[in-house]
Amino acid sequence: MINLSTTSSSTVAAPQSRRRSIRRLWRGPAVAAATALLLGLLDQAAEAQVRRSGYDLPATLAVEAASEAVRVCAERGYPVSAAVVDPSGEIKAFVKGDHSTVHTKTSSFRKAYTVVTLGPVFGFEALGAFVEKTRGGPNTAALASLPDVLLLAGGVAIRAKGETIAAIGVGGAPGGEKDEVCAAAGAAKIGDRLPQ
Template identity: 35%
Template sequence: MRATATGVIALAMLLPVSAHAGDDALVTYKSLTPDVALEAAQSAMKKCRDDGYQVAVAVVDRFGQPQVLLRDRYAGLPAADIATAKAYTALSFRRDTSELAKMVRDGQMDANLARLPHIAMLAGGLVIETGGTLVGGIGISGAPGGDKDEACARAGLDAIRDKLDF
């Protein structure tokens, strides 16, 4: 009986260790569903259309990969690429691109960062967060000014806010 008790104690001591070791091998993360990403993009585009602007809207996932890209019929040729770059930039720097653009203008950030691939230090890109976790970015291009692009992006975020906050 003493050997059995010792074996049970030894086994019990090993179980937490092996469960803990497995925890280090896997990562769990939150991600936007395609439906929620599409809803954000459509709401952003609707705001821009209501304001009279033809734009492109991009939503990137937490890894910077495009999840949704919408381009209105008369949006400028580079609008889709710029919208995607704005979303990617906001995600990468974990800041709204209007703030990043201001930091570059004020000399708080090296302007050479804007030369990195897929980076656009122009207003119109916002981070998408939920519960303190970064899950993506949204970018708009095509309105006459980054402030207008940003207002449309904010409308996209507002449309999905109740699905993100908990």
């Protein structure tokens, strides 16, 4: 008498183990190819943001710009915070205005980060204009899902020698357009001391 259960399981097991082996063989190259593609795309995005002049915004000017933005908004009755970030997206200066709420730290940073990282790629200097341009577009949801990107008005570029050297973001006013007016005032305060 032949035991069919043993025969059939060994017959079935061989093709399954071959399939697993084949999948394992392809898994390594597939992961390597996907990683190479991703790194290539990230490299292109980073290349678009590379500064050519090598000029860095001095910390004293970054603090002055953030302070001016907070002051202008405070004069209008808006308790805000302001963040200045460098081209790598790192905070260069942060000022938390009197009576500003805790979330203004994050929103001001994310607005500045959005301008400094996406502005050179998409060719905008004011976040509000970019938000209006992309509103309802097919890529808006994808952009909004990027880490630290915030598609709300309230950030502007700080430019020198024809390039974005930093960005300032403001959060806390009742409406991003009001935040952006204060951010622009902060950038304007130091503009005449930047190399042209």
